[in-house]
Amino acid sequence: MSYIELKGKQYPYYLSRRKMRSMSATVRGGVIEVHAPYHVETSMVEAFLKKHEEKFVKAIEEFKPLYDFRDGGFVYVFGKRYGLKHIIDQSDAVEEHGNCLEVHSYDFEKIISRYLGKKLYTYLQARMGYYLQHSFDLSMPHIIVKPYRSRWGSCYYERQEVTFNSMLIHFDTRVIDSVIIHELCHFLVSNHSKAFYHEVYKRMPDYDYWHEQLRGAL
Secondary structure, X not given: OEEEEEOOEEEEEEEEEEOOOOOEEEEEOOEEEEEEEOOOOHXXXXXXXXXXXXXXXHHHHHOOOOEEOOOOOEEEEOOEEEEEEEEOOOOOEEEEEOOEEEEEOOOHHHHHHHHHHHHHHHHHHHHHHHHHHHOOOOOXXXXXXXXXXXXXXXXXXXXXXXXXEHHHHHOXXXXXXXXXXXXXXXXXXXXXXXXXXXXXXXXXXXXXXXXXXXXOOO
């Protein structure tokens, strides 16, 4: 990780070099990520970041962390913020007490991540069942929850499988529903044509409003 001064403040950035024709940069998780060709010097990278500093600083400042996995930290679950309390014992359990989640374990992050993954899977299974019954003439596909760096879900028609980003647990349920409908509609239309979005809006007229809340979160 390197640091650069933008608008009078120091900001971290990651630089990775690869075989590519031009440089690109984005903000993920509140940190700038730069991809540059091997021949581009660091001075050119930093000149590029300074040229577009307004955009990068705005994206960083607007970033809202969705969790802080440590004792006394927090996590958003279905859009609601919970405090986290770490209790060191061998039960490997998570207990909900009002606006607080008590994590009983020696391995704090492993157990809270497992808890959130199961909670998201249960919701996805129930809501997909609902939409398949009321809005689609399809069979229930296989559901997989996993971490992704750059997508919220994927549809695999031939395998009858849908995968969802484990980060969805942090968002309002209507945001999650927008991803469910998006992926299920790919069983009807494989691309992102007007025909595809016609199927999406038919089932969720306010899709754009909810799906937009995912922008910049990865």
